[in-house]
Amino acid sequence: MKKLAILFALLGVVGAANAAVLTHGSVGVGHGVQVPGKDSAPCNGTQLLNYDGSAENGFCWQYGGIVPPNYGAFAECYNYTGNVCGIALYLTGIGNPAQPATLFIWNDNGGMPGTVITQANGTPSGVPIWPSIGEFDFPIAANVTGAYWTGYWANFANQGCGYFVAADLNGFGGCPMTNIAPGIGYPTGWNNVSVVWGATQAIGIGSWIGVPVPTKETTWGQVKHLYN
Numbered sequence: 001m002k003k004l005a006i007l008f009a010l011l012g013v014v015g016a017a018n019a020a021v022l023t024h025g026s027v028g029v030g031h032g033v034q035v036p037g038k039d040s041a042p043c044n045g046t047q048l049l050n051y052d053g054s055a056e057n058g059f060c061w062q063y064g065g066i067v068p069p070n071y072g073a074f075a076e077c078y079n080y081t082g083n084v085c086g087i088a089l090y091l092t093g094i095g096n097p098a099q100p101a102t103l104f105i106w107n108d109n110g111g112m113p114g115t116v117i118t119q120a121n122g123t124p125s126g127v128p129i130w131p132s133i134g135e136f137d138f139p140i141a142a143n144v145t146g147a148y149w150t151g152y153w154a155n156f157a158n159q160g161c162g163y164f165v166a167a168d169l170n171g172f173g174g175c176p177m178t179n180i181a182p183g184i185g186y187p188t189g190w191n192n193v194s195v196v197w198g199a200t201q202a203i204g205i206g207s208w209i210g211v212p213v214p215t216k217e218t219t220w221g222q223v224k225h226l227y228n
Contacts, residue, residue: 022063023064024059026059028057032057045083045085054170055090058092061181067181076150080146085139089124091163093164101154102153113151148207173202
């Protein structure tokens with residue numbers, strides 16, 4: 001009986017360790033390649049983008065890292081006054097089934113996502129296999145003033161990651177944030193993705209705006225995208 005008790009205890013430790021590993025995933029450090037997207041621009045506008053178009057990894061939450069309505073979400077910040085008309089996601093995969101994404105625009109709350117301004121739904125179709133990166137554009141409508149956040153949440157609570165957001169490890173910089181679920185070994189709530197995956201400059205989430213006028217706060221990565 002004593003041996004059985006020890007065995008079950010060891011199995012419990014292994015199970016807990018596996019559960020901790022399974023809460024988040026990455027495709028592994030490498031060199032992502034942008035492939036032509038199948039989506040067209042969701043509006044007659046311009047895309048703001050902190051991600052420099054060259055991914056070195058991809059991130060995702062799964063299993064216990066996902067808790068509705070938005071633990072496991074990812075977000076990037078932008079600064080603009082006017083109409084936001086779409087969200088761009090730069091995604092890669094490893095062959096697992098995709099799930100619908102809930103798309104968000106948030107107010108800024110002290111340098112992190114605050115209240116939801118608006119949300120929409122969309123399903124990335126035909127996510128390419130790493131190291132290929134695909135762009136997926138979705139319409140969404142909101143008026144913003146100054147700093148705001150845009151991002152998504154996907155429910156991989158019952159499966160492995162269906163897609164991963166492109167991770168820019170060495171670009172011009174942005175504000176890559178993720179909403180960490182409680183009880184999985186990391187600080188709960190909105191934190192920089194670097195807390196989980198290590199130093200990261202930006203993630204592949206862009207914001208379509210109705211008028212292509214860069215603001216004072218626009219990064220070089222954003223300006224460069226205006227002329228691609």
